[in-house]
Amino acid sequence: MPEKSEKNGRLNVIASLRKLISEGVYAPGERLKELHVAERLQVSRMPVRLAFRTLEQEGLLQKTGTRGYVVRQFSEEDVLCAVEVRGALEGLAARRLAEQGVTEEVGAQLRDCLSRGEALLEKGHLVKADIEVWATLNQEFHRAIVGATGSRVIHDAIARNDHLPFASADSIIIDDAVLDREYGKLRMAHAQHQLVFQALSRGEGARAEMLMREHAYIGLRYGTLFGLGEVGRASETT
Amino acid sequence: MPEKSEKNGRLNVIASLRKLISEGVYAPGERLKELHVAERLQVSRMPVRLAFRTLEQEGLLQKTGTRGYVVRQFSEEDVLCAVEVRGALEGLAARRLAEQGVTEEVGAQLRDCLSRGEALLEKGHLVKADIEVWATLNQEFHRAIVGATGSRVIHDAIARNDHLPFASADSIIIDDAVLDREYGKLRMAHAQHQLVFQALSRGEGARAEMLMREHAYIGLRYGTLFGLGEVGRASETT
DNA sequence: TCGTTATTCTTTGGATCCAAAGTAAAGGTT
DNA sequence: AACCTTTACTTTGGATCCAAAGAATAACGA
Structure with missing residues (x-):
């Protein structure tokens, strides 16, 4: 599990998730489920949802037409x-x-x-x-x-x-x-x-x-x- | 109050908030409080928080050093x-x-x-x-x-x-x-x-x-x- | 046996609750 | 009277709960 912030003991979910993706733990094209990520990072779904939004804006995640996010693939x-x-x-x-x-x-x-x-x-x-x-x-x-x-x-x-x-x-x-x-x-x-x-x-x-x-x-x-x-x-x- | 989506009756909080800002309802430099926006748009704080994140990425909002967001000023x-x-x-x-x-x-x-x-x-x-x-x-x-x-x-x-x-x-x-x-x-x-x-x-x-x-x-x-x-x-x- | 429909289960979005951090205000002390 | 300290309140971040939408599966009919 990723290290928490020194200051307030809180986990930076965005950074952690970004790291997981760049490490390939979540592979390009893979569907990302809130609950799954939440359990993996030991937080509730809420911060994960926030993180998904941010990472979508960054272009790392992509909203699927129907529902949920997938890890963006880069050619x-x-x-x-x-x-x-x-x-x-x-x-x-x-x-x-x-x-x-x-x-x-x-x-x-x-x-x-x-x-x-x-x-x-x-x-x-x-x-x-x-x-x-x-x-x-x-x-x-x-x-x-x-x-x-x-x-x-x-x-x-x-x-x-x-x-x-x-x-x-x-x-x-x-x-x-x-x-x-x-x-x-x-x-x-x-x-x-x-x-x-x-x-x-x-x-x-x-x-x-x-x-x-x-x-x-x-x-x-x-x-x-x-x-x-x-x-x-x-x-x-x- | 802004019109809701035809399809599912849900309000697009991001679009509404963006509109409020561009209309000057929330003036540049003004501190934006979750609860205030939430009450104004008749939703709970949650979608507002999501929207804040998105609008921050877009550059419309700016995180203050300490806490909260302010409407970004453009010169x-x-x-x-x-x-x-x-x-x-x-x-x-x-x-x-x-x-x-x-x-x-x-x-x-x-x-x-x-x-x-x-x-x-x-x-x-x-x-x-x-x-x-x-x-x-x-x-x-x-x-x-x-x-x-x-x-x-x-x-x-x-x-x-x-x-x-x-x-x-x-x-x-x-x-x-x-x-x-x-x-x-x-x-x-x-x-x-x-x-x-x-x-x-x-x-x-x-x-x-x-x-x-x-x-x-x-x-x-x-x-x-x-x-x-x-x-x-x-x-x-x- | 295949197609269609209904039911169940998964998963997301929204609301409310709780805790923690920061700010402001009030009161006391020098 | 001014400054520091403590307390109360405001506001945000996180957790949990609930509802609604989608997907999958099972059952029924042709």
Whole structure:
């Protein structure tokens, strides 16, 4: 059973359910029954119902025509679309930020991310733990940009579209081949980050947008969207 | 009190609450109490709680730091961002559609929209009822494009970002000046639709995208996002 | 034996109840 | 008189109960 919140001893049903789905406990296409989930999480049906609503909005669950919810299936096509949506929105954020100018604080934050990325690269190779480090770093870089636009509307739009159930790095086997590929991806992503930062600093909005949109594809290009093989299994997505 | 569903006699709490907010019954910034809304809509607190969750996801409500929800305030800046987000996403849809090719069925649907738009224009002026006609027509055109991409991911992304509480046409005073401006807007929008359709038919993806992005601004350019003066009153949006 | 109908069971949606957390107010103390 | 503490009340979150809608199954008729 999932761990409860430290603060009030309450279970975050939404997070738990999201985790169960991304772990594949509830498989894509599977019908989800309130009572079943409730018993599994040791809560009553009520919080589960709330969670279903939220996860439906996130796109993780899907209302069946008749009744109840099923776990949404994502095709490779869906993943591509999600990537493009993300690219479009983050590109928008980048353009806005470039046009409104990067503050000293945000600039420092981005530079910090870049230098930490540099440090990772200088090692010449990756170990498993580095993948998580990079993931955090990457997230920080992107969040800084989106956050710096100051537009909650854009921020929310991105957040709302960021719930595709990709497995996290620790749920798949990381062998040397994977680490090699990840290193290559990291090199490329880092270079792209540098370019984006450059464009942002120079106030080149259109260029920043274009670079960010291209950057969004990196996970696909390097075939290291963890778990893609799993989520891509679905042939039908409607 | 709002009308109940014909089918099962049940009230759509989400739609009702959304309406109440867009009508200004619950003003931006106002704290929303479950019990109060429940009594107003003649339902128990439960469906209201569900609705709060959904509307929070939609961005209409906002969780306060401590407890409860407040009606979200939208600044003019927010509206601009929402428009750009919409443009970015619909632009994406247009590009995809152009690249994958417009089917005969979708082509016919779009042509139908265009000819109906033409008919409206030929009258040389608008009456109040035409505004609603155009709104429907416009919606149909955009939906056809987004729907034709076949990507639910993109469709949902757009739908999720389409909940800003603009007042509908019938909630403001429509005088001759407004009708004139609307006629001008309609001319322009129709022309843009024609161009988008042309680009789509020719498979010119990048052009279709660019045109669609520009088209998104039309409501702002013509200052006829009904109710913008209202929602724009908020100075702070965080 | 197959199809149709009726009955039962499953599952969801809504209402009410209870507990916990947070807020406001009142009273006491310095 | 001002500030702190304690108490009462407001409001939300969770649990349970009840009703209604759907699905499955069984029984009856052709």
